[in-house]
Amino acid sequence: MALTIYGVLRSRASRPVWLAKELGLEYRHVPVIQGYRLPDPAAPDAPLNTTSPAFRAINPNGHVPSIEDDGLVLHESMAITLYLARKHGGPLAPRDVAEEALATMWSFWAVTSIEEQALSTRAGGEAVERELPGLHRYFAILADALRAGGGWLVGGRFTVADLNVAEVVRYAQGMPELFAAQPAVRDWLAACQARPAFQAMWAEREAEPA
Ligand SMILES: N[C@@H](CCC(=O)N[C@@H](CS)C(=O)NCC(=O)O)C(=O)O
Known part of the structure; x- marks a missing residue:
């Protein structure tokens, strides 16, 4: 193997x-x-x-x-x-250098704009107040991109870009107000997480000791 x-x-x-x-x-x-x-x-x-x-x-x-x-x-x-x-x-992969650049851009974007910000809100209280305005702004940008892209980030289909960004946006799921404000993000994340491969990974994750 x-x-x-x-x-x-x-x-x-x-x-x-x-x-x-x-x-x-x-x-x-x-x-x-x-x-x-x-x-x-x-x-x-x-x-x-x-x-x-x-x-x-x-x-x-x-x-x-x-x-x-x-x-x-x-x-x-x-x-x-x-x-x-x-x-x-295959369909998850970038088809050309432009799609590759976009997948890279979205992956860096998620890490720099959302990841640490969302993770830090797990402390609650002041951290949530501090990070929410920025997260609202970035969720609106993500929603615009999804609407423009027919529901996906790159190439009008589910790709590695969606997977990478969805895994970061998952860290914000404890703040439902972000998703209520951006139904396009809410529906996209639900579609990503409904995929059999995500479900299979999640079942294994849930079976791990907490
Ligand atoms: N930027 C890295 C971050 C990796 C990272 O921080 N991993 C955490 C778990 S999610 C870790 O291994 N932490 C162990 C430690 O800090 O001791 C990546 O995306 O792979």
Whole structure:
């Protein structure tokens, strides 16, 4: 088996696993857990985690996901999904260099405009007040793009760009007011998450220890 994906699904490893399932790829899943989720990540009986020397030998950053694919070691969830889509082709993949650029743009956009902002609202209270105006603005931009694109971000069909952005927008699902204000985003995310490959990934994720 050529592809190995490292990272529990309660992490950004959900992204490459969802994509691998979309593509019907065979892969080996190594559920490396975040060290901070363990009482003592250095304990002799601790499971393989992001501080384990064996995993740091693969990813010295100590973050999941990483992949190994035919000798290529790759980190960063967005780079991984873009690579796998490009490598295996099909409707999820960019059809040309312009679509590739748009998929890259949307992936960077999600990470820089929404990801940390949405994650930080999990602290509640002041963090939500601080981040909500910016998130409303970016959700409106996303909604405009979806309306212009016939419900999808690139090429009028579900692509790796939708997958990458949907996985980041998922972090904002605790703030229903964002989705109520932008039905186009609400309907698009529902369509992304209704896909059998997402559902299969999610069922595995739910089966993991919390
Ligand atoms: N930009 C990276 C972020 C990776 C990242 O921060 N992963 C988290 C889990 S979602 C992690 O491994 N944390 C472990 C730690 O900080 O110890 C990506 O998208 O892959």
